[in-house]
Amino acid sequence: MENERKLTIARAMAEATAQEMRDDPSVFVMGEDIAELGGVFGNTRGLLEEFGKERVRDTPISETGFIGAAVGAAQDGMKPVVELMFVDFFGVCFDAIYNLMAKNTYFSGGNFNVPMVLMTSTGGGYSDAGQHSQCLYGSFAHLPGMKVVSPSNAYDAKGLMTAALRDPNPVIYMYHKGLQGMGWLGTEAGAIVHVPEESYEVEIGKAAIAREGHDVTIVSIAQGVHHGLKAAERLADQGIRAEVVDLRSLVPLDRDTIRASVAKTGRLIVVDEDYHSYGVSGEIIATVTESNMADLKAPPKRIAYPDVPIPFARVLEQHCLPNADKIVAAAREICGAPVPA
Amino acid sequence: MQPAKDTLAWMYEKMVTSRRFENAIEKIYMEGKSPVFNMADGPIPGEMHLSDGQEPVAVGVCAHLNPEDVVTATHRPHHQAIAKGVDLKKMAAEIFGKATGLSGGRGGHMHIFDADVNFACSGIIAQGMGPAAGAALSRQIQGKPGVAVSFIGEGAANQGAFHEAMNLAAVWKLPMVVVVEDNAWGISVSKEASTAIQRNSDRAAAYGIPGHYIPGNDPMKIYEVAGEAIARARRGEGPTLIEVETYRLAGHFMGDAEGYRPDGEKDGLFEKDPIPAMRAKLLADGNFTEAELDALEDKAQAAVDEAIGFARESADPKPEDALTAVFA
Structure with missing residues (x-):
């Protein structure tokens, strides 16, 4: 394609942030290693050079301190973008997130707004073990008062970041490490797509149909979408037309798009790299079974992370992670396709 | 630096307002809660943390603040809110859980928010500091002009958030003042049993900032030290940590049997009640007549009566309003 401008998610996030910072002096960025280094995962690269130390701040390793400070700055009229380097680190700072950031709008009856973006990396698959590999989508999406988004590609990454920065509410922006386009974390080619130079928004709370199909709906988010797309490609060769729904947002959840897809296909597979129980996969299935029971031609399936801490050893971790093979097998089963010899 | 007469009058009036407000709340809180005390009953349900005795800290500090300055408060916020200028009628209505409350009844007494005077709370220990x-x-x-003051209790100094926010404020030289109200008890655990050092103000050394300890719950001394700290913050010279020895005349919460207090401790405390002490001092110094102080007390009482009446008469929120205001 002529004039194609392929960016990684990391660069798309940084570009959206820079564009908003040019237009809106209340936007500033802080977190661990986000200034001089440009972010461990590259999503703040170039910001320090353009905007300087006042608005692009390396913080102490002190998440309770600087996320709490972001809440105070947001209530005072600024738009902080803060980074929790790994989502797994929420354990040291969750009070600032769910008791302050997520509740102060409600507790104040709208007296105060808390417009801030909390960026955080998710996901495993590279043998970093269970304190640096979780997704925890459900943990954040479960608690009211914060929006939750996670892009699967650079186009959505830029548009969701712009939308998050313009939202008057706190937004948890979860980016999957395996999609960042950092060479040292592997590269998912499907995440690197054309990104327009001009600023634009992707609506928070709106899912996308990443691939159309009629036989089975595969619902996922972030890296799971790519597993779904790869599975759909293989299923197509076997005569099964899978539709892939990219949620993009968990809060608000686009239940209409999920229900409409399942109404069409009659079959549902949820792919979730977060833990199996009490999480996003259950919520998606409930969304359908609460309203579409008659549409279902087979029991829904979920391919999620088993309820175990994430192990280090490659063979152990890979055994647990969702992948295209697992999706293909599940789709064939619920579509009644013969088990291959 | 001694306060001017109009400041002294303001301090006395706000201390009396806070005390009379809490006296009224205390009485109404018990309505419907006897003979059986059930926290969920009566016109004011839920926990109730009174600040009787701690008024000097609030007025000594807030006498130096403007509406644009920021205050974060705790689960025990009434005296600080009153001294910061939070709307008393709307605060009373919030404490009653009424539609006319600051937050329409969503927050209650531990979550007092008034954006007009930049006042916010957290019910979790030390979490207002970030x-x-x-x-x-x-x-x-x-x-932009303005300083931020975080009021905390002495128990909060043992929280991680205390250390993180102090370090952040010091490393970035932020215009912030932290005021520790040392009322000696973290619910039932004494400061001696919980805290490795005698004075939390000594912890300022860990952040390379000034630390001040003020004994005696003395509003004049608090006024003087807070004034220096706030002026320093306004000059861009960074944060200060102040610890004030104060007294909690009530229990941790209403219904607290206070069995942990040594025999006679509260008798001694009431003898040191800072409000009669301030009245006596203002008279002894010859700055005020009995009539002037009586008039300030009458003004305080009238404001309290008006606020409580407003709260009582206000309507409950619509139940379905529970489902609104989660997002802006």
Whole structure:
């Protein structure tokens, strides 16, 4: 394609942030290693050079301190973008997130707004073990008062970041490490797509149909979408037309798009790299079974992370992670396709 | 630096307002809660943390603050809110859980928020400190006037958030003042049993900032030290940590049997009640007549009566309003 401008998610996030910072002096960025280094995962690269130390701040390793400070700055009229380097680190700072950031709008009856973006990396698959590999989508999406988004590609990454920065509410922006386009974390080619130079928004709370199909709906988010797309490609060769729904947002959840897809296909597979129980996969299935029971031609399936801490050893971790093979097998089963010899 | 007469009058009036307000709340809180005490009953349900005895800290500090300055408060926020200028009628209505309350009844007594005077709360120990540091950072980045004051209790100094916010404020030289109200008890655990050092103000050394300890619950001394700290913050010279020895005349919460207090401790405390003490001092110094102080007390009582009446008469929120205001 002529004039194609392929960016990684990391660069798309940084570009959206820079564009908003040019237009809106209340936007500033802080977190661990986000200034001089440009972010461990590259999503703040170039910001320090353009905007300087006042608005692009390396913080102490002190998440309770600087996320709490972001809440105070947001209530005072600024738009902080803060980074929790790994989502797994929420354990040291969750009070600032769910008791302050997520509740102060409600507790104040709208007296105060808390417009801030909390960026955080998710996901495993590279043998970093269970304190640096979780997704925890459900943990954040479960608690009211914060929006939750996670892009699967650079186009959505830029548009969701712009939308998050313009939202008057706190937004948890979860980016999957395996999609960042950092060479040292592997590269998912499907995440690197054309990104327009001009600023634009992707609506928070709106899912996308990443691939159309009629036989089975595969619902996922972030890296799971790519597993779904790869599975759909293989299923197509076997005569099964899978539709892939990219949620993009968990809060608000686009239940209409999920229900409409399942109404069409009659079959549902949820792919979730977060833990199996009490999480996003259950919520998606409930969304359908609460309203579409008659549409279902087979029991829904979920391919999620088993309820175990994430192990280090490659063979152990890979055994647990969702992948295209697992999706293909599940789709064939619920579509009644013969088990291959 | 002694307060001017109009400041002294303001301090006395606000101390009396806070005390009379809490006296009224205390009485109404018990309505419907006897003979069986059930926290869920009566016109004011839920926990109730009174600040009787701690009024000097609030007025000594807030006498130096303007509406644009930021205060974060705790689960025991009434005296601080009153001294910061939070709307008394709307606060009373919030404490009653009424539609006319500051937050339409969503927050209650531990979550007093008034954006008009930049007042916010957290019911979790020490967790107002991060937001105070952030408000101070906001003013610093934008070059806007204003300081942030975080009121905490002595028990909060053992929380991680205390250390993180103090370090952040010091490393970035933020216009922030932290005021520790040392009322000696973290619910039932004494400061001696919980805290490795005698004075939390000594912890300032860990952040390379000034630390001050003020004994005696003395409003004049608090006024003087807080004035220096706030002026320093306004000059851009960074944060200060102040610890004030104060007294909790009530229990941790209403219904607290206070069995942990040594025999006679409260008798001694009431003898040191800071409000009669301030009245006596103002008279002894010859600055005020009995009639002038009586008039201030009458003014305070009238404001309290009006606020309580407003709260009582206000309507409950619509039940379905529970489902609104989660997002802006």
